[in-house]
Amino acid sequence: MFRGEGSINLDKLKQSLANVERNYIIQPNDYLDVRVYTNKGERIFDPNGELPFGAPGGGVGGVNRSTGVGQRGGNRNTGGQNNQYGNTQFLVQYDGQVKLPMVDYVKVTGLTLLQADSLLQTLYATYYVDPFVTTQVVNNRVFVLGSPGGQVIQMTNDNMNLLEVIALAGGVGGGSGQTQYGRANKIKIIRDYMDHDPIVQVVDLTTIEGLKQASLHIEPNDVIYIEPNQRLFFEVFRDIAPIVSTILGTTSAIITTVLLINNLK
Incomplete structure (x- = not known):
């Protein structure tokens, strides 16, 4: 190849x-893991699990990394035994926009992750006090x-x-x-x-x-x-080994049969 x-x-x-x-530039088809905190970094407490970035029971919102990238489009739901994690991963569409909870569509292509953090912090300031936002590309x-x-x-x-x-x-x-x-x-x-x-x-x-x-x-x-690294001898031997084994087995059976016939005479 x-x-x-x-x-x-x-x-x-x-x-x-x-x-x-340079720092990574966000591109279409990236999956962004977006985390939103309040009060400059405090976890959003959401005992009923109703807030998009809230962690039920005060747990840490996140996504199980072992599940890999989910289906395309919208946010990703880990489902199954990992449903205690929040839905924090979102697809950047072909037009460069990502649809996020509460702030709707935001154009993020062409931005570094740090620039995206600053932009989203400004947008989420309407809903949270002193928001702190982190974004990461996960795919x-x-x-x-x-x-x-x-x-x-x-x-x-x-x-x-x-x-x-x-x-x-x-x-x-x-x-x-x-x-x-x-x-x-x-x-x-x-x-x-x-x-x-x-x-x-x-x-x-x-x-x-x-x-x-x-x-x-x-x-x-x-x-x-x-x-x-091409090891020609070993590769050829490995390929012909089954054939050689079959020939030797057949030859051995023929010789054994001939010896038995001679002994019976």
């Missing part, structure tokens, strides 16, 4: 790195292909790097359960792959010099391809 020699579109890569160093992820197998790694923060993602995927070889071994000197970071002119960076982790020269910054939706 993804065959090619060396890195591609280095100029676009430099521009992309400049964007990575950013990267894709790891190749020797570790296909994996989707959720980005827990905006500063994740290549080494952290590879570690979460189980290492270059994908851990002890994998039969393939990866080539640490040919790790490809593929960015803007939906574009007709994608960015490809080849990273060599076998030497300190290669580590110094590479950019390890990861963006949401990046594809990390770890090229498998």
